[in-house]
Amino acid sequence: MSNDKTKKIGVYVCHCGTNISHTVDVEKVRDWAAEGLGAEGVVIARDYKFMCSSPGQELIEQDIKELGLDRVVVAACSPHLHELTFRNAGKRAGLNPYLTELASIREQVSWVHTDKEAATAKAKAVVTGAVERVIENEPLEELKVAIHPDTLVVGGGIAGIQAALEIANAGKKVWLVERDASIGGHMAQFDKTFPTLDCAACILTPRMFEAGNHPNIELMTWSEVTNVAGYVGNFSVTIKKKPRYLKEELCTGCRICVEKCPKKIVDQGYEAGIGYRKAIYTSSAQAVPKYPVIDTANCNFFQKGTCKVCEKSCPTEAIDYEQKEEFLTVDVGNIILATGYDLFDARKMSNYGYGRLPNVFTSIEFERMCNAAGPTSGDIVLRDGKTTPKTVGIIHCVGSRDRNYNNYCSNICCMQSLKFAHLVKERTGATVYDFYIDMRTPMKAYDEFYQRVLEEGTLFVRGKVAQVTDAARKASEEGKLMIQVEDTLIGKQRRIPVDMVILSIGMEPRHDAKETGKLFGIGCSANGWFTEKHAKLDPISTMTEGIFIAGTATGPKDIPSSVAQGSAAAARVLNMIMRGEVTLEPIKASVYQGQCSGCRICNSLCPFNAITFLEDRKVSEINPALCQGCGTCVAACPAGAISGTGFSNDQILAQIDGLLMDVTLADA
Ligand code: SF4
Ligand code: SF4
Numbered sequence: 048m049s050n051d052k053t054k055k056i057g058v059y060v061c062h063c064g065t066n067i068s069h070t071v072d073v074e075k076v077r078d079w080a081a082e083g084l085g086a087e088g089v090v091i092a093r094d095y096k097f098m099c100s101s102p103g104q105e106l107i108e109q110d111i112k113e114l115g116l117d118r119v120v121v122a123a124c125s126p127h128l129h130e131l132t133f134r135n136a137g138k139r140a141g142l143n144p145y146l147t148e149l150a151s152i153r154e155q156v157s158w159v160h161t162d163k164e165a166a167t168a169k170a171k172a173v174v175t176g177a178v179e180r181v182i183e184n185e186p187l188e189e190l191k192v193a194i195h196p197d198t199l200v201v202g203g204g205i206a207g208i209q210a211a212l213e214i215a216n217a218g219k220k221v222w223l224v225e226r227d228a229s230i231g232g233h234m235a236q237f238d239k240t241f242p243t244l245d246c247a248a249c250i251l252t253p254r255m256f257e258a259g260n261h262p263n264i265e266l267m268t269w270s271e272v273t274n275v276a277g278y279v280g281n282f283s284v285t286i287k288k289k290p291r292y293l294k295e296e297l298c299t300g301c302r303i304c305v306e307k308c309p310k311k312i313v314d315q316g317y318e319a320g321i322g323y324r325k326a327i328y329t330s331s332a333q334a335v336p337k338y339p340v341i342d343t344a345n346c347n348f349f350q351k352g353t354c355k356v357c358e359k360s361c362p363t364e365a366i367d368y369e370q371k372e373e374f375l376t377v378d379v380g381n382i383i384l385a386t387g388y389d390l391f392d393a394r395k396m397s398n399y400g401y402g403r404l405p406n407v408f409t410s411i412e413f414e415r416m417c418n419a420a421g422p423t424s425g426d427i428v429l430r431d432g433k434t435t436p437k438t439v440g441i442i443h444c445v446g447s448r449d450r451n452y453n454n455y456c457s458n459i460c461c462m463q464s465l466k467f468a469h470l471v472k473e474r475t476g477a478t479v480y481d482f483y484i485d486m487r488t489p490m491k492a493y494d495e496f497y498q499r500v501l502e503e504g505t506l507f508v509r510g511k512v513a514q515v516t517d518a519a520r521k522a523s524e525e526g527k528l529m530i531q532v533e534d535t536l537i538g539k540q541r542r543i544p545v546d547m548v549i550l551s552i553g554m555e556p557r558h559d560a561k562e563t564g565k566l567f568g569i570g571c572s573a574n575g576w577f578t579e580k581h582a583k584l585d586p587i588s589t590m591t592e593g594i595f596i597a598g599t600a601t602g603p604k605d606i607p608s609s610v611a612q613g614s615a616a617a618a619r620v621l622n623m624i625m626r627g628e629v630t631l632e633p634i635k636a637s638v639y640q641g642q643c644s645g646c647r648i649c650n651s652l653c654p655f656n657a658i659t660f661l662e663d664r665k666v667s668e669i670n671p672a673l674c675q676g677c678g679t680c681v682a683a684c685p686a687g688a689i690s691g692t693g694f695s696n697d698q699i700l701a702q703i704d705g706l707l708m709d710v711t712l713a714d715a
Contacts, residue, residue, distance in 0.1 A: 054088040054182050057116040058174060059107055061098035061123035063153050070157035072167040076122065079171045079710060084178050090114060099129050104136040111140035118181045122150040122174045127581070143186035145633070145693065150177035171710035179705030183698040187633035192672055194280040195380035196624050199224065201272055204232025205251065205606055206598025207385035208258045209613030210620075215263035217621050222377055223258060224286055225268045227316075229334035231255050232387055236317060238417040238425070240606055241466040242496035248420070252333045259335035269340055273374070275567055276656075278672035279593030280380045280629050290370035292327075292341040297365035300337030304357035304366065305329065312345050319411040322422030327357045331420065341368075381593045381620040384577065385613060386563060388554040388599040391446030391453065399445065399550055400515045405430035406528060407515060407548045410463055417470050427475050429547060436546035439471045440530045442512050443483040447553030447603075455574060457553030458603035461487045464551045465497055468505040479505045480543055482512050482532055490605065508543070510535045515548050554603040567594050568655045576602045587616045590675065591655060592631065595619055634676035634693035640666040642688035649680035649689060 058080035062068035073094045081092035091110055095103045098121055110116055119142065121133045126149040134144035152170040160166040196219055200211045203225030211223045223230070234240075235255070237247035259266050267286055274285035293304075310326035317330040326346040327339045347354035348368060358366040393401035393409050401407045406429050408416070419425040428435055441464045447457040461483065468479045481500075486507075488494040501507070514531040520542070527544035534541050556575035557563065564571045569589040570578040577596045580588035587595050597616040598609035623629060636657075638649075643666040650658045650667060657673035658680060660666075669680070669689075681689045690696070 054118050055090045055114065055116050056084075056088045056118040056120060056178060056181060057107065057110050057114065058084070058089050058092040058120045058122065058178065059098050059103075060092070060094040060152075060174070061103070061121065062094065062096045063124060063157075064097065067123070067153050067157045067170075070160055070163055070166045071152055071170045072163060075167050076152070076170045076174060080120075080122075080174055080178070083171070083710065084175060087175075087178050088118070088182065089178060090116070098123050099132050104132070107133070107136050108140040111137060111142050117142065117146060118184065119147040120150055120174065120177045120181055121147065122152045122170065122177070124153040125149070125151045125155075128584075145187040146181065146184050148177045148181040148184065150174045168710055172706050172708070175708045175710060176702040176705035179708075180698050180702035183695070183701045185692070187692055189633050190631040190671060191628045192278070192280045192631060193628050194623050194626065195282075195378050196220065197222065197377070197379045198620050198624075199272075199282070199284050199377070199379040199382045200385060201382065202232070202385035202387055202598070202600070203227070203230030203258070203266075203268065204385060204387045204598060204609070205234045205254075206387075206600075206609040206613040206616075207232075207383070208254050209610045210383045210385060210597055210617040211258055211264050212254065212261065213614050213617030214620055215258075215261045217617075219263060219621065219624055221264045222284075222286070222379060223264050223266050224270050224272055225266075226271045227330070228269045228291070228338075228340045229255075229330045229336070230258060230266070230268060231330075231333075231335065233411075234606060235331065235333070236319065236411060236418070237414050238419065238421070239466060239470065241462045242492045244466070244469070248333060252335075255333070255335040266336065267375075268336060272566065275382070277378075278670065279591075279631070280623075281672070282379050282382060282593065284377050284379060284382070286375045286377065288373045288375060290372055291338055292343070292368055292370050293338060293361075293365045294367050294370075295336070295338050295365075297363045298338045298361075299363055299365075300329075300339075301362065302329065302332070302339065303360050303362065305339055307356050307360040309354065309356055310345055310347055312342075317415075318422055319409070319415045321408075321412050321415055333420075381595065381623055382567065383595045383597055383613075383616045383620065384563070384567060384569070384600055385597045385609075385616075386557055386560070386600045388603070389557050391457075391552040391555050393445060393550050393552050395452060396445060396550075398514045399442065399512070399548070400517070400528075401550060404515065404517055404528060404548075406436075406546060407550065410460075410467070410549060410551045413467055413549045417467075417474075425474075427471060427477075427547075434546075435475050436471075436477050437475075438478045438480070438545040439475075439547045439549065440480045440482060440515075440528070440543065440545040441467050441471075441549045441551060442515075442530075443481070443551050444511070445550040445552045446555070448484060453553055453555065453574065455603065456487065458487075459605050460551040460553060462490075462493055462496070462605070464549075465500045465505075467549055467551075468500050469496075469503060472500075472503050472505065477546075480530070480545065481505050481507050482530065483507065483509060484511050490607070508532060508534050508536075508541070554599060557600070560600070567591065569594055569596070570654075574602075576600070587612055587619060592629065592675075593623070631672060632676060634691070635671045635674045636669050636676065636678070636680055636689050636691040637671070638667050638669055638684075639688050639690065640664070640668070642686050643667055643684075644686045644688070646685065648683055648685065652679050652683050654679065 308325035314324040343349040597612040
C-alpha cells in the first residue's frame with residue numbers, strides 16, 4: 048500500500064453508545080486496525096464508548112502528543128456531524144486539522160445493516176479506506192477573508208423584521224428587501240395570535256414602524272433580488288426596485304389618490320379575496336412604507352389610456368406614470384433569507400368544496416373576516432355578508448399530513464383552529480364542531496388554551512373529514528353544508544349539518560423557493576423547504592457560508608419560533624461582523640489551466656457558481672472563496688484538469704484501495 052512507513056497513524060473506534068456497537072463488533076475493528084494495518088503505519092488503535100466526549104477527545108490528544116502521531120482516523124458517525132470536533136481535537140494537540148479523517152461506520156454501516164458479521168467486515172473496510180486516504184492527506188491552511196459589515200435581509204415578515212431590527216439595533220446597517228409593497232407578511236393579515244389572543248396588529252405594527260424608520264435599516268419594498276455574486280463576507284447583490292408609479296420623496300401617504308380612484312377590484316392579496324381594494328392602493332392603512340402602488344393590470348389609465356384621477360387628486364404631484372424599474376447593486380457581508388411560506392390552495396381538495404360551496408372559507412379568509420379592520424369589520428358572517436352562522440365546522444390538516452398533498456404537519460393548524468373556535472363562540476355564540484386527526488398543542492400555554500376551548504363548549508370530533516357537501520339526503524339537511532366524517536372515537540360514520548365551514552389550510556414552501564435557493568446557492572429539501580446546515584445543531588445556517596435562513600422559509604413554524612430564528616440568525620451575523628474576518632475551509636477545487644480545454648462543462652455544474660470562464664485565455668477559473676469543495680467539477684471535467692485539495696485523485700484512489708483490501712486476514 049501507499050505508506051512510506053514514515054507516517055504514524057492512530058485509529059479510534061467509537062461505540063457511539065450502542066448505536067455502532069449493537070451492529071458492529073467494535074473490538075474486532077480495533078484489533079484489525081492495530082494488527083492488520085500495522086504495516087500501513089497504524090501505531091495505536093483504541094475503542095471508546097463515546098469518542099466525541101471530553102475523555103474521548105482527550106484520549107486522541109494525549110496519543111498525538113505522547114506517541115508523536117502525525118495522522119488520525121476516527122471511526123464514528125458521519126463527517127457532517129463531528130468532523131470539526133475531531134479536527135479540533137487534533138489541532139489542540141498540535142496536528143494540522145486536515146490530517147484527521149473520519150470513517151463513517153454509523154451512518155454507512157451500523158445504521159444500514161443488521162448482519163453483525165458482514166457489518167463488522169464492512170466497518171473494517173471503511174476504516175482501512177480512511178487509513179489509506181489519510182496517508183495521502185496534506186496539511187492545509189485555512190483561508191481568511193474580511194467581512195463587509197452590512198447585511199442583506201430578504202423577506203419583511205416577522206422573522207425578517209426581527210433579524211433586521213436586532214442587527215440594526217447593534218449599530219450595523221441592514222438592507223431589508225421585501226417583494227410586496229409593505230412589510231408585515233402573513234402576520235399583518237391576522238386579527239388575534241394564539242394562545243394569548245393578543246391583537247396581531249398591536250404587536251406587529253410597532254415593529255413594522257420601527258423597521259421602516261430605523262436609521263440603520265434601508266427598507267426596499269416592492270423590490271426583489273435578481274443577482275447574487277461573491278462569497279461570505281463579500282457578497283454583491285443586485286436588487287430590482289419595481290415602479291410604484293409615484294415619487295416616494297413627494298408622497299405624504301395621505302391616501303387621497305386611493306380614495307378618489309374609481310377602479311375597485313377584489314383584493315386577492317391582503318384581503319384574501321373577501322374584500323376590495325382600488326387600482327392604486329396600500330395593503331392597509333398601517334402599511335410600511337405608507338406609499339401606495341398602482342396595479343397597472345387594473346388601472347384605467349394603464350389599460351385604456353384614460354382616467355388619471357390619482358394624478359389629478361394628488362396634492363403633492365407625486366404620481367409618475369412614466370416611472371421605470373431601477374436596479375441597485377449593494378455590497379454586504381452576510382445574507383439572511385426569511386422569505387416565508389405560501390398557503391395550500393384549498394381548491395385542490397375538491398371534496399371539501401372550496402370555491403364551489405360559497406360558505407366554505409379558508410383560514411386566511413376567516414382571519415380577514417375576524418379582523419376589526421377587515422372587510423366585515425370583524426363580523427363573522429356567511430358569504431352573503433350579513434347572515435350570522437348558527438353552526439360552524441372547522442376542519443384541521445387541510446393539505447397537511449396527507450400523502451396526496453403534503454405529508455408533513457403544518458405545525459400551526461391545530462392552534463389556529465382552536466383560536467377560530469374560540470372567536471366563533473365569543474362573537475356569535477354558534478355551535479362549533481372541530482374536526483381533528485390528532486390534537487397537537489405542545490408549545491408553551493398551548494394545551495391550556497385547548498382546555499379553555501374545550502370548557503367553552505366546542506364539540507371535538509376525531510376523524511379526517513371525507514367530504515363537505517350541500518347535497519341533502521333529507522329535509523333537515525336542506526340549505527346546510529353536510530360534513531361527512533368517520534368519528535374514530537365512537538367508531539361511527541357521521542353527517543353533521545353546519546352553516547359555515549372553515550378549512551385550516553396548511554403551509555407550503557414559496558412557489559419559487561427552488562429558484563430563490565438557486566439564486567443564493569442553497570438547497571431545498573424534498574418537500575421544497577430551504578435546507579439547514581444541520582437540522583438540530585445549526586438550524587439557521589446553510590451549506591453556503593454567510594447565508595442564513597430564518598422563520599418559515601425552512602418549514603412550518605409559529606410566530607414565537609419565527610421570531611426566535613430571526614434573532615438567532617441576527618446573532619450569527621453579528622458574531623461574524625464582530626470577528627471582522629471569517630475562516631474558510633481550505634478544501635477547494637482548482638483548475639490546472641494548462642490542461643483545461645475550455646469546454647465550460649464545469650461552469651454550469653458548480654452549484655455555488657464558483658467557476659468563471661476567462662474569455663481572454665479560454666480557460667475556466669475557480670474562485671476559492673466561493674468554492675465549497677463539493678467535488679462536482681472534479682468528477683465532471685473530461686480533461687481531468689480540475690483537482691481538489693482534500694479530494695485529490697491520489698487520496699480517492701488510495702481510499703478505494705483500502706476499501707478493497709482483504710479485511711479477513713486478521714480473523715484467519
Ligand atoms: S395622493 Fe399623492 S401624496 Fe397622497 S398618497 Fe397618493 S401619491 Fe401619495
Ligand atoms: S468543487 Fe467545483 S463544483 Fe464544487 S463548489 Fe467548488 S468549484 Fe463548484
